[in-house]
Amino acid sequence: MRVSEFYKLGKSQSELDFVDVDIVNDVELYIDPSAISQLSSSWADSCVASIQSFFQRVLDAIGNGNDQEAISLLSALREPNETHLGLSTGRSRGSGLGDKLAEDFWESLSKSKAARSGLLQDLEDTALLIEGVDRDRISDITTNLIRTQLVEFTQETAKFHGIDLSPDVAYGRFWNPQTGEWYQSYTSLPTPNGERLLLVPKAIARRGLHLRxxxxxxxxxxxxxxxxxxxxxxxxxxxxxxxxxxxxxxxxxxxxxxxxxxxxxxxxxxxxxxxxxxxxxxxxxxxxxxxxNPAPPLSDETIAEAVGATIPPVSELLQKVVETPTGHADADNYERRVEALLSALFYPHLVFPRRQKKIHNGRKRIDISYTNAANHGFFYWLAMHYPAAHVVVECKNYGKELGNPEFDQLQARFSPSRGKFGLLLHRGYGDKAKAWSSCLDTARDARGFIIPLDDEDLGVLVREHEGAEQAEAFSYLHKLFQGLID
Structure with a gap:
């Protein structure tokens, strides 16, 4: 049974930002450090810092002849069964380190001239040069080193989807890159069937390593x-x-x-x-x-195949949006359906969706916020020329025409670090030309860039997604944006 089934989320893999793993058995996917490093976000930067600090600490210990320190550092790496990623058959068992396995890994490193000469610099290098180290071992080590960040992702994702968290869960060890030490702690995690569950962003999951x-x-x-x-x-x-x-x-x-x-x-x-x-x-x-030449993230179809699931066409997600009644009573339902559609349309260009994200010390909220992780297409081009580290989305389920306050509200969510590009989702009532004029005023006053999208515009995006080979370029969005800057 997959996570979405156990927690009755009613969502397919394309609507989820995490790998929808089986809560008992392993899925043959892996965490690749190279996939993390190609993401542009504070979360990914934190992961990279943890991985690099640990591996450098181990290499320094080996280079200085401090074998016991190296073994001690490595022995804290344990089997990360809670992600349900890897090669195990049957119930998740992992292939992590610990005890003799830590000594074996240390022995391989310590005997390697590459480790002592400084040739080895990154964890991924070991998969190229050290016997017995491959995708499963690298994935297990990485999971241990970014456990803090994965717990954070799991907690935010659980809140996003309404997944229950068990408080005060005793949890192995966490790596502190500032102190260069392991520490133990308690945390809150989902515990289906009484077992810890650690969710993994699908943007960092791979079938194998980028460096081979x-x-x-x-x-x-x-x-x-x-x-x-x-x-x-x-x-x-x-x-x-x-x-x-x-x-x-x-x-x-x-x-x-x-x-x-x-x-x-x-x-x-x-x-x-x-x-x-x-x-x-x-x-x-x-x-x-x-x-x-970074490897692209796995498609939703590939991940769904790996986890044994199917995904609906995006046209079905659009239909749910269009069928949503207008008005305040269905505002939350509209927002959730918009997020599901946009997440399916824009992945892997936009990742880590967050609903009702608090800003300005909680005084304001963003309906939906995405991290811009694009390495080609419209969103990549956008980030190269304008502040667009994040893309913010405001949803207005009004049965009436939008006014200036709605456009001003979205513009107020912009900032140099967060980004100055947003999408205003609405139902299409009133004069579209008038709405576009408000967006032009915002752009000409250098207050940011807003593209309004109604049900009809979403239909264009869906048809583009389903029909064109170059759909990921998002030519329709690019055309609309050009209208703001021409």
Missing amino acids: AGEFYRHTVLNYLVVEERSTRSLGAVVRSRRGVTKTAVDEVLKEQFDAGRHNPGVEKRINTWAAERNPGLLRGYKEQKEE
Whole structure:
């Protein structure tokens, strides 16, 4: 049974900002640190700081010969069964560290010249260079290190969806990047069937790691060694193969030298380490290239398939919005349905939706707020040219024409750090040209940019989403925005 089913949320994966996992078994998805680092938000920055501070502390201990400190730091990493992500079959068991596993991981690191020489710098590097470390281990370690942030996300998400939280839940250890220490604490969490549940943002879930040892070996290391072999003949690949100096020939010779015919699956990582030690630019160049070409977040369809669910077409979500009666009595219902539709339409460009977010010490609230995480399309372009770290949405379920107060209310939610772009959702009553004039006044007075969207406009967005290959460019929104600045 998935989270949405257990808590009767009545929402599909496309309407949820977290991975809708089975509350008993594991889903074969993982947390990738690279996915976190490509998000532009204070939450993601906090996660990156925790991961980097811990791993640097471990590397420093190994470099200084302080083995006990390294083992002590690593031994606090435990099996994060509460996320229900990973490779376990049957009930979640995890593959985290702790006890002997911590010693094994430390031994792999301590024996690695890459760790002692400074070649290893990031946690993800271990998946490229250290045998026995792959997506499941990296995901488990990351979960431990960002537990504080995941608890925060879970609590906010639970409040957002009305999921009950159990108070004073005893919880393992949390990493403090400021003090460089582990600490224990109590917290509030959902506890379906009496078990802790930690929700994971779907924006950071992946099927595998962005940095991959096999890819680094085949496309970076072998290419470099082929060029070197043609000039130095140091490997003897020409003697051993009549095919000349090819990637296949170099691959065969290297694996004979580093594996002696044992066919150990970790041989490519040993070669990666050897090559990167000879030329550190190989690792640096590979990581820079991968950073310039980030992997897109998994689609809702892919995540739904992984969790064993189906998702409705966005046209059904639009229909729910359109069928909502106007008036104050259905204002909250309208807001919730708008959020469900916009979340499905705009993911993964806009993530972390928050309803009724308090600002100005609680004196004001934003109906819906999104974090702008786009790396292409309209929202990316918007953030490159205008303050748009967040996109705010105000919902007006009026059965009458909008007036200046409604536009002024949304403009008052803007700020340089929060952003100066918002969407005003309304039902389409009155003169649309008059409403647009109010938005033009706001833009010309440099008070921000507001795009009003009624039921008809939402229909255009939905048709664009369902029909065009380049729907994620949001050309209709881009066209409307151009009308504000031309």
